Amino acid sequence: MAKLKVAVIGCGSIARQRHLIEYDANPNVEITAVCDIVEERAEEMAQTYGAKAYTDYKQLLETENVDAVSICLPNYLHAPVSILALNAGKHVLCEKPMATSSEEAENMIQAAKENGKKLMIGHNQRFVASHQKAKQLIESGETGKIYSFRTTFGHGGPETWSADGREGWFFDKEKAFIGAMGDLGVHKADLMRYLLGEEFSEVAAFVETSAKGDTDVDDNAVCVLKTQSGIIGTLAASWAYNAKEDNSTIIYGEKAILRLEDDPKYSLVVQYATGEVVNYELGGIQTNESGGQTTTHVIDHFVESILEDREPLINGEEGMKSLEVILGALESSATRKISSVKG
CATH class of the missing domain: 3.40.50.720 (NAD(P)-binding Rossmann-like Domain)
Incomplete structure (x- = not known):
């Protein structure tokens, strides 16, 4: 061939x-x-x-x-x-x-x-082993009804790993358009759409520039999101987690809590309402620091x-739906109102 x-x-x-x-x-x-x-x-x-x-x-x-x-x-x-x-x-x-x-x-x-x-x-993020396993558990009914979630993606900022460091395009608003929310937040918007199997309808957000000097791109953002069926949760994206990267997600369901990339040893921890706990060692998520999975599978x-x-799996339509969540967050932060997410 x-x-x-x-x-x-x-x-x-x-x-x-x-x-x-x-x-x-x-x-x-x-x-x-x-x-x-x-x-x-x-x-x-x-x-x-x-x-x-x-x-x-x-x-x-x-x-x-x-x-x-x-x-x-x-x-x-x-x-x-x-x-x-x-x-x-x-x-x-x-x-x-x-x-x-x-x-x-x-x-x-x-x-x-x-x-x-x-x-x-x-x-x-869709290809990470713990995320794929969590999707299977949710779809099979293992968690029961999903009530809430919190998802986070933060590290010390692109200057620590990008080719041009602090002089790079990430800090130039004309070239970057958006900072931590475009670098990291959009990943988590995409992941939550994938895991929950439904679209977000509303977002309220604070998208701030507070940690980095001499730039007007966002470096800290927290969003409250609501899906079409009424699941609510938070999404945080940051370039100010200076000591250690955080790439974790917790999903709160009727029958179980799923902790993804939240434990140093187990990439997925399932805490059942019955008191049972199941730990999965599925290989670490790929990070900008070191180690992690050997391939992104992308x-x-x-x-x-x-x-x-x-x-x-992530075609243009899927990419656009995840982008719309971030655009809605920017609008909410600018207007200080809850924004509808275009769908």
């Missing part, structure tokens, strides 16, 4: 630590081109993976006969470059958040449909979707 030819546009930390490594490990993929505005960065990755280096993504898309591309660029470029790639006949895996507005997201979805190509958004799923001509 001929290998899938892939290009990675943007050679920052997410490309180096996730996309390129995982494409390289997939036996069905050949990395044929890489692109970065910083020429040395593109050249370095090109040499590492035996690919051709570009500094202009338009030139890459016009020149290279690739099947698929990963978009690992600053947030404001996600939609325009994804659309350009889809219109050039390439399948697209785009990093989150997929876009900076509903309109942009809709245009991406439309471009994928018009060109008959796959569009996947890089929400890796790349493998994307490649599989193309080769088997199946719709990706």
Whole structure:
């Protein structure tokens, strides 16, 4: 079988630590081109993976006969470059958040449909073993009715791991559009939609810039969310958890409480109302610090979707629904009112 030819546009930390490594490990993929505005960065990755280096993504898309591309660029470029790639006949895996507005997201979805190509958004939380097990338990009725939840994603901020540190685009509002909520909060919005199996209808949020100096992107946010059936819970996203990353979720049900990535040893702890406790060792969640799972499974799923001509688990529509939760939170914080989530 001929290998899938892939290009990675943007050679920052997410490309180096996730996309390129995982494409390289997939036996069905050949990395044929890489692109970065910083020429040395593109050249370095090109040499590492035996690919051709570009500094202009338009030139890459016009020149290279690739099947698929990963978009690992600053947030404001996600939609325009994804659309350009889809219109050039390439399948697209785009990093989150997929876009900076509903309109942009809709245009991406439309471009994928018009060109008959796959569009996947890089929400890796759905592939974490503890999260998948929790979904099974909820769907099988093990927890009974779900009443509430709390989910958190926080670390010390992107300056500790992004390619350009404190000078990077994450802190430039024109390029980032949104801070911790786009970096981390959108992941948890997507995860909760996936676990609960329903959409959010309302959100009330405080989205603040309080921990980092000299920036106007948010670094601390807390949201109260309500689903269509009335499940309520909180979502926190932060770049101010300086001592240790927190990537935990707790789901409170009628028959059991599920604690996900909340215990240092067990990735899932189920506390039953009967007093019984079941601990699952399922392998740690991948972190920006170290260790964790060896793969996010995002790349493998994307490649599989193309080769088997199946719709990706997190397609454009799914990515957009998760984005809408975050856009609703921004609106709520700005208006100091409860916002409806577009659905």
